[in-house]
Amino acid sequence: MKAKITTLVLLFAMVLLGGIGMLLGNTEVSKSERRPMTQWNDLSGSSISTGQFMQTAEDAAMDQFPLRDMFRSIKASFLYNILGQKDNNGVYIHNGNAGRLDYPLDETSVKNAINKINAIQKTYLTGNATKVYYCVIPDKNYYMATELGYPTLDYDKMMDTLAQNLNMENISIFHLLDESCYYRTDPHWDQSKILPVAEYLTQEMGQTFSLKGATLQDGGTLTGAYLGQSAMPLEPDALQYWAGGTLASWKARDLTNMRPIQVYDFQGLAGDDPYDFFLGGANPLQVIENPNASTNRELVIFRDSFGSSIAPLFSGTYRKVTLVDTRYVHSSRLANYVRFTNQDVLFLYSALILNESSALQ
């Protein structure tokens, strides 16, 4: 009887404390999940009759439950270690390296991306001495998931579709990368490991790569997106970046307001998405100018977030590197900011963005 009473008291206490903690919760943003949390003051009495009040309350209960991150870790540990599941919410871990399952190939999305690229080429890049290239950045799954026998995108089909429908030279970098070239806790590649990629791209675009005098600097740690998503205890990555030497004289600007920005943004490193360290994160139009570059040539990169970390590496060679992210600016407005003439133009997109290209404008 004593054990039974203890059980009931224990269970009731757990439930009572959990409920009180849940009601008192007022977390605005989850650092680990990088999203705003539903709060109790999001509730509105006018939505009771529609049922939306109840759904918001259920969401708030999940988001404000005390020790949320700990509970998420408990669930992840149970799935991985007891049930032997290979992923938790699509995130898998192999030798301390996290990846996110991404399949199948969305051919409609790839064709949409092709249409957007072709439209830009037709509007801005024809008959003005620009040399145009495209390059697909393989995501981490190409190396990790393939090795493990997990489902991945059909990369061959993606590349064939691009080759058949884009009228520009393809520069393939698949052979230059492997699993170790990406952050363990983030989908992005590690700038300290992609020098050969920058070098190869520069050479294929007809220039001689230069990063004279630049050295690798230590920037502390980078806690990537997968750390929170996996809810597992992963080691944060070591952040290293190229700086100094020929890069010391560079200046970067936001082209929408002409304000100066940092190529390496330490405030961004401390923010919700540490990958914002590179050029301050998401931005439609930026430029890096380096008077000490080895050539006077200009490079325009149509890019996604992967471009933020590789663009600085081109600044040793190109006097001006312009970055365009058409997820945040409509391609019809580019003439207001960029003059396309006699440049190297590189469409540099990750396979992930090509597979989810609806944001490209």
Add this chain to the structure above:
Amino acid sequence: MLFSSLIFLYLFIPALLLVYFLMPKKGRNLVLLLFSLFFYAWGEPKYLANILISITVGYASGLIIGKLEKKPVRLIATVISSVVILGFLAYFKYADFAISLWNGALGAEVPFLRLALPIGISFYTFQILSYVIDVYRGNTEVQKNPIDFGAYVVLFPQLIAGPIVRYVDVVAELKERKCTLELAFSGAQRFIIGLGKKIIFANQLGVLVDSYTNTAEPTVLFAWLAALAYMLQIYLDFSGYSDMAIGLGRIFGFKFPENFNHPYLSVTLTEFWRRWHMSLGSWFRDYVYIPLGGNRVKTGRWLLNIVIVWAATGLWHGAGWNFILWGLFFGALLIVEKLWCHKFFERNRWVGHIYVLVAVLLSFVLFRFNSLEEAVADFKIMFGASGAAFTGTETMYVLRSSLGLLLLSMLACTPISVKIVNVWQNSRFSPILAWLKPLALAAILLLCTAFLVDGSFNPFLYFRF
């Protein structure tokens, strides 16, 4: 509101327990009624009026039938009441099916009503109906207290997914019931075990089934894997829910009927349907099969009775040909069993066991889809008639990833854990077990909380009925 939600576990239950046990016994049915209405309105605010009307019709029907003395008049009143009560169910659940039959037969283009199905309507309708019929039969007295009657109909533990509790089973407890520490402990234990079955196993099996539904690469093996997962999911989901309902009932002093008895151990389908959703089976037996004559009629009429009951059982589960076919599938096999095979399977238990598992697995393929066409398409994949490959990368990934889940789920469908606990309880280690139990229950609750915190909306499968 669902049992498997943080609001229910951490706000609703502690609030109810505090109010209920602080309330004098006279007011406790009112507390249950109000909390149950709140529980229902939380999930379905716009259909609260609907259930209140159903309660009113049931209550008034009982009063009227109870006052009438002549049997033919009582019968007419019962029939009228039953038609009205069933009319709600027919309107919300079967109107569009009837329209589709009408349009199909006559080439008409009557527009569909597209009504959302009030949660639990099939369950509470049958509960009200059982009360009205039992009043007519004289099996129970009329309930004159509207609060007690309302509490019976909307009692939240079994409101949205059963077990179907007959009024005669709880009438004594509505008037006077004991709440003891022993009952509270066994109720809490039963509830938490059910919660674990639902959240830890059934929901994860649901993820596997969804991955098949959403795959761009359906294969033969994946189709069978999904069928197996669904078969396990539906049992663990539904029986888990019943455990929770029975456990909650026990805490408040109610003894609800058992709804499952390890049905996947059966060696004949006859036995299966005595172990699966027992409250529904017994309802159809007592209110449809036996009134039709049961098996105490000529063989031809007996077979017809079986067909009617099983078509109705299928239709109760869903408004579609696939559900009717599902019911008739069992009806046909039960007829074959009763006429020829019953003794063979009882003598050859392993053969019978495999036969039951295969038949049930295939039947749930019919059950799982929204239309007969979709079910047939899936059967084609399963039996290699669609041109799909035998296996693929995604299939092998899902198989490897879910092996542990499938094996543990299969174990959870058997009474092995109960037997281990019983052996331990009768051994010299039983004092240790007495203290391990609270830790185990707390651990299950914590683990379920972990899944809920990380999860999202997770409806029970059976509440769409």
